[in-house]
Amino acid sequence: MLSVVLPAYNEEKMLAKAAGTISSVLEEAAIPYELVFVNDGSRDGTWAEIEKAAAGNPHIAGIHFSRNFGKEAAIFAGLANASGDCCAVMDCDLQHPPEALVEMYRLWEQGYEVIEGVKRSRGRESVMHRASAGLFYRMISKAVGIDMSRASDFKLMDRKAVDALLALPEKNAFFRALSSWIGYKTASVEFDVQEREAGESKWSTWSLVKYAVTNIVAFSSVPMQLVTVAGVLVFIFAMIMGVQTLAKFFMGHAVEGFTTVILLILIIGSVIMISLGIIGYYISKIYEEVKGRPRYLISKRISAERRTDEGEKRLD
Template sequence: MLSVVLPAYNEEKMIQKAAGTIGGILQKEAIDYEIIFVDDGSKDGTWQQIEQTQKEDQHVNGVRFSRNFGKESAMMAGLENAGGDCVVVMDCDLQHPPETIVEMYRLWQQGYEVVEGVKRTRGKENVFHKLSAGLFYKLISKAVKIDMSRASDFKLMDRRAVEALLAMPERNAFFRALSSWIGFRTTSVEFDVQEREIGESKWSTKSLIRYAISNIVSFSSAPMTLVTITGILGFLFAVILGIQTLVNYFSGHAVEGFTTVILIILIMGSLILMGLGVIGYYIAKIYEEVKCRPRYIVSRKVGAGMTWEKRR
């Protein structure tokens, strides 16, 4: 069986359309399936639409969070509640083309355990958003040492890959990178990002920046390395300046350098505070991990609840 996981936040107008579109394609291909909507604390009627859709279609299951925990938590909740032998994760707004699911499924039948959805084009975006997204992917690719320039959350994973992902104890999980990091026999399919039919993207430039910082810190120690490199460069600069100052002093050419001193203090002080900020952010993430709070809290479920444990 194939499980399709769809995180949803304020997507009341897309629930029935997504279920009908995906279900129609999979039924036409005679693929046994279930659809799992994960309501990430929506403030509109998303959950009511999930309940209504489940009454009309027994292939649909729903999970509702007690509040908004974020897309990463919603995807992990979908994986934990999926009962399929393979699982596809995709966006509820259908910007990930549902027709590609069939291609992924056929590759899985050929023995591939992870099928990555790779963006051929990103669709229509304003210039500022495209530039910020490009910078985000460049930074995160260098930090996690995985090419994320065309990566997406749209992918199929075999049951063994899903279990490996769920076995990781970390609370701040970066799904897009971790699903590549676990390995297994992997291939990819290209797709064109579709235009949203209803509503607007939930990803603003501010949320992209916050998302980038959080995921880089949770997956990589690159910022800590950057602090060390900055400290070394600052030390070398101080040594050179110190030698120059001593040479001028002993040669009798020393001049008042009040402005230079102030600038050096300001620059070094800023670097120190930035470094402390990075270290403090890592400490905050460690603090969140050691508290061992759950990734999310489920308030309600609807549907058959055919989880993998029950099937076994």
């Protein structure tokens, strides 16, 4: 069976459409399936739409978070509660084409264990959003050491790959990079990003920046290495300034000190403050890991086979 995990945040306008379209595609291809919708603390009627869809389709399951925990938490909650022999992750807004699921499933039947959805085109975007997205992917590709320029969260994974991901102990997980990091036999399927039919994109320039910083820190230590590089560069600069100052002093042309001292203080002070900020951010993430709080809290659940509304807490 194929489990399709669909994180949903304020997607009441698209949820019924997504449930109906994906179900139709998979039923036409004769693929046994379940759809696992994860309501990530939506402020609209997303959960009511999930309940309505589940009432009309026994293949639909729902998870309701107690509050917004973020897309990564929603993905991992969906995978943890999926029962399929393989699991796919896709967006609830149908910008990931459901037809590609069939191609991914056929590749899984051939023995591939991780099938990556690779963007052939990004669809229609504003100039500012395209530029910020491009900067985001360049930053994150350099930091994690994986080409993320065309990567997406649209993937299909074998149960063993899903179990490997769920066994990773860190709470601040970057699904898009970790699904490549775990290895396994991999294939890719190209797709064109579809236009959103209703609702609004949740990704602004600022949210992309926050997403990049959070996931770079979660997956890579490169920013910490940049602190060392900055220290070396400042040391070299200080050595050059020191040699120049001593040379002019012994030649009898001492450099006037005020401007030079102020510049050095500003440069060194800036590097120190930025370095402390980077180190502090890593320490805050270590603090979050050490506290051992759950990645998410589930307040309601609808099972595809047996529906309950019991409040519960997951510790994974």
